[in-house]
Amino acid sequence: MSDANRDVGLSTLVAPEHRRSAGAIVQDEYDVDAPWHHHDMHQLQYAFEGAMELEDEHGRHLLPRSLAGWIPAGVRHRNSLHRIRSVAILLSPESVPVAGSGVRILRVSPLMREMIAEAVRWPLDRPVDVTGTAFFAAFACLCSEWIEDQAPLTLPSTTDPALIRALDYVRANPAGSHMAAAAVAAGLSERSLRRRCQAELGMGWDEYRRRARLLASIEPLAETDLSIACIAADVGFESQSAFAHAFRRLLGQTPQEFRRRAQR
Structure with a gap:
C-alpha cells in the first residue's frame, strides 16, 4: 500500500474511557483532509450546510445536505471537511448489528435531518440521560431502515497512478x-x-x-x-x-x- 493510501489505524474521536455508547460530535470548526482510518463505532456523517467528501475503497462520495454517509465500524475510509456545519453521530456496533460492509450514501428524509439535529444534545463524551438513551435506541433502529435506501452516488476509485x-x-x-x-x-x-x-x-x-x-x-x-x-x-x-x-x-x-x- 502506498503512503497516500496507508491506513493510520483506529481513530476513536473520543478516548474510550470518556465516551458513551452513542453520541454526537459537532464538526463545525473542522478543516481537515483526513488520512485513511477506521473507527470502532458506527458513524453517520452529515453536513447541514455545504458539502463534504467521503471516500472508501470502492469510490468517492460527495455529501451535500440531501445526503448522509453511513460508515460501519471497522470500515476503512477518509473524508474532507472544510469549515462546514456538520456533525457525526456515533453508535456502538451492537446497536446496529446489520450495518453493512462498506460506506453507504443515504437519502436524508426530513425525519432523519431533524433527528440528526436533535442528537447534538448528547455529545459523545458526556453522560446520556434516560431521554438520550431512548432517543439513540430509536435512532439506531431507524438507521437499520435508512441504510437500505442508499443513493447510487459514487465515483469509483483506483490505485493506478x-x-x-x-x-x-x-x-x-x-x-x-x-x-x-x-x-x-x-x-x-x-x-x-x-x-x-x-x-x-x-x-x-x-x-x-x-x-x-x-x-x-x-x-x-x-x-x-x-x-x-x-x-x-x-x-x-x-x-x-x-x-x-x-x-x-x-x-x-x-x-x-x-x-x-x-x-x-
Whole structure:
C-alpha cells in the first residue's frame, strides 16, 4: 500500500474511557483532509450546510445536505471537511448489528435531518440521560431502515497512478473535461485511457465523466435556487433534457423531484 493510501489505524474521536455508547460530535470548526482510518463505532456523517467528501475503497462520495454517509465500524475510509456545519453521530456496533460492509450514501428524509439535529444534545463524551438513551435506541433502529435506501452516488476509485491523474482532472472540472486533455494528464494515449477506465473502474470514460457531472449537480440542486437549465449547463450537459434523462437514469427521479425532497 502506498503512503497516500496507508491506513493510520483506529481513530476513536473520543478516548474510550470518556465516551458513551452513542453520541454526537459537532464538526463545525473542522478543516481537515483526513488520512485513511477506521473507527470502532458506527458513524453517520452529515453536513447541514455545504458539502463534504467521503471516500472508501470502492469510490468517492460527495455529501451535500440531501445526503448522509453511513460508515460501519471497522470500515476503512477518509473524508474532507472544510469549515462546514456538520456533525457525526456515533453508535456502538451492537446497536446496529446489520450495518453493512462498506460506506453507504443515504437519502436524508426530513425525519432523519431533524433527528440528526436533535442528537447534538448528547455529545459523545458526556453522560446520556434516560431521554438520550431512548432517543439513540430509536435512532439506531431507524438507521437499520435508512441504510437500505442508499443513493447510487459514487465515483469509483483506483490505485493506478496514471488513471488517478486523469480522474482528478475530470473531478476538478467535469463541465470542461475532454478525453484528449485527460489522456495528456495521465500520460496515456486516448485508446489506453479508455481501456484502463473500463478495466479498472468497471465503467467507460464517457460514463465516468457523465457521473462526475451528475455528482457536481447535487449541491447546486440541493443548496441553490438556480434553474435546472442553468445547473445542467454549468456541469457540462448540452441540454436540460439530456441532463434530466441522465439524472433520472442514475437516481430514479427527476432533478425537480430531487430538489423538492432535498429542500423540504
